Amino acid sequence: MNYEERILEEIISLQPVFWENKKKKDSNVLKEMELSYEDIIDAEKRLRRFAPLIKKLFPETEDGIIESPLIEICDMKDELEELYNKDINGRLFLKCDSHLKVAGSIKARGGIYEVLKHAENLAIKENLLSLDDDYSKLSDEKFKKFFSNYKIAVGSTGNLGLSIGIISAALGFKVTVHMSRDAKEWKKNLLRQKGAVVIEHSEDYSKAVEKGREECLKDDRAYFIDDENSKDLFLGYSVAALRLFNQLKKEGITIDEKHKLYVYLPCGVGGAPGGITFGLKHIFKDNVHCYFAEPTHSPCMLLGLLTGRHSSIHVKDYGIDNITEADGLAVGSPSKLVCKIADKLIDGIYTIDDDELFKLLFLINQSEKIKVEPSAVAGLLGPTMVNSDENSIHIAWATGGLFVPENLYNNMVYKGKELLNK
Ligand SMILES: Cc1ncc(COP(=O)(O)O)c(C=O)c1O
Known part of the structure; x- marks a missing residue:
């Protein structure tokens, strides 16, 4: 052997x-x-x-x-x-x-970064933002309204969902988190409090990711954050x-x-x-x-x-x-x-x-x-x-x-x- x-x-x-x-x-x-x-x-x-x-x-x-x-x-x-x-x-x-x-977790490093990058891309595309602006203007009501036309989805065991839920909701995005069966109840509750829609799955993490991916394919204003492949x-x-x-x-x-x-x-x-x-x-x-x-x-x-x-x-x-x-x-x-x-x-x-x-x-x-x-x-x-x-x-x-x-x-x-x- x-x-x-x-x-x-x-x-x-x-x-x-x-x-x-x-x-x-x-x-x-x-x-x-x-x-x-x-x-x-x-x-x-x-x-x-x-x-x-x-x-x-x-x-x-x-x-x-x-x-x-x-x-x-x-x-x-x-x-x-x-x-x-x-x-x-x-x-x-x-x-x-x-x-x-x-x-409160390592997953925030990637999760928050990807949501910010997506927000930047959307705002620049619509000529609402340029690279040398003071980005604090993105918290204005006008931007919240703009981002509320877009949806973000993710599959998670808990902490990635938390980070994405928190930052997406703070910017004004609609956000859905597909949680695997292992996700702790308190993480789901906290996310709901932050304004995210939480969908619970009876299967494991890979299935939760798959469901999130499928959901976004049907909607061209939806953006899927893919923990299995995202650069x-x-x-x-x-x-x-x-x-x-x-x-x-x-x-x-x-x-x-x-x-x-x-x-x-x-x-x-x-x-x-x-x-x-x-x-x-x-x-x-x-x-x-x-x-x-x-x-x-x-x-x-x-x-x-x-x-x-x-x-x-x-x-x-x-x-x-x-x-x-x-x-x-x-x-x-x-x-x-x-x-x-x-x-x-x-x-x-x-x-x-x-x-x-x-x-x-x-x-x-x-x-x-x-x-x-x-x-x-x-x-x-x-x-x-x-x-x-x-x-x-x-x-x-x-x-x-x-x-x-x-x-x-x-x-x-x-x-x-x-x-x-x-
Ligand atoms: C507390 C904690 N540690 C480590 C990890 C592992 O990160 P990854 O799934 O990117 O390997 C996670 C993932 O959710 C986590 O929540």
Whole structure:
């Protein structure tokens, strides 16, 4: 039995695995890709054009830039070392997209970006806006009325829908969110409160996306945001890398051959971790190592890359149920766009049990007083799985949590504590 066959057997039997991507290429491969560094810069510039509008609509942002803190988590590092009986060489940071302004999750990076780009295109086409205008005028009643003639739809496990629902409604668009069966009730309620139409599906995420796509085909004023294929979503996520570069610089951290960066990203369909990896590789080249983390019950990207079948697989093809408390990661088939890119860029993928997610959720609450949802802690296991040296910088990407209702959150913290005491 070869390496891939052995891991496949373990995945099917739902054991947590660590898979090293032997197909990874050096960063010169970026030159062969369809998207480029200039595309990331273009996305960043667009977000800057929109900053005056975002500042007006969401005063909680810093000058209209939607960003999250990077913090060092020394106490959590001690907890991880003790729990997993492994030394973590180097420093450990948390990228707190769990507290990303406006929509409280990593998905807001892509979701908000694509809606803004669509709004810009529509307004420019009708000669209502030009690139050097002050974009804060887009909050005028006249624009709200204009955008209300258009519809936006998306399929989501929850957080992408939230981000798109919030920004679309703020601009005046009519917005429909097709939610998969895994989506949490509170996310649906919050979206309805924000003015979105929520359609509930009894099937999984891939079906919710399909239904949203179908709905938009019938209506030429409807725009579908396609989490499985969208280059705009992908580029919106990738801008995080430019921001992270500046945050590391502020901390006095330089990444080079002697100071490697290790980044651990929770993965659902792959858009958010894929876009961020793409951006990080452009900036740090071969000095950054990116790992994706998936639930043992939803290892879609791992199966897609390991078997080479990419987006044509569904975890059910391997008898895996795609049921996990990590709702944001409950995806059965990976993104076609991301499979192609991740295949050449990522160092590996590991899977993690739901019980482990709750333990980590409890530990980060106790050690750092940080509130996250189950999907968001998957990255915290990463530093215990790689061999690094004392000059290394590890970043676990915490991907959501800000809006989780307190009573539900407290139940999850309690569950984590119980599991640790078992
Ligand atoms: C909290 C959270 N983390 C991670 C992800 C994974 O992002 P992607 O589906 O783009 O891989 C999601 C997706 O919804 C999410 O909600």
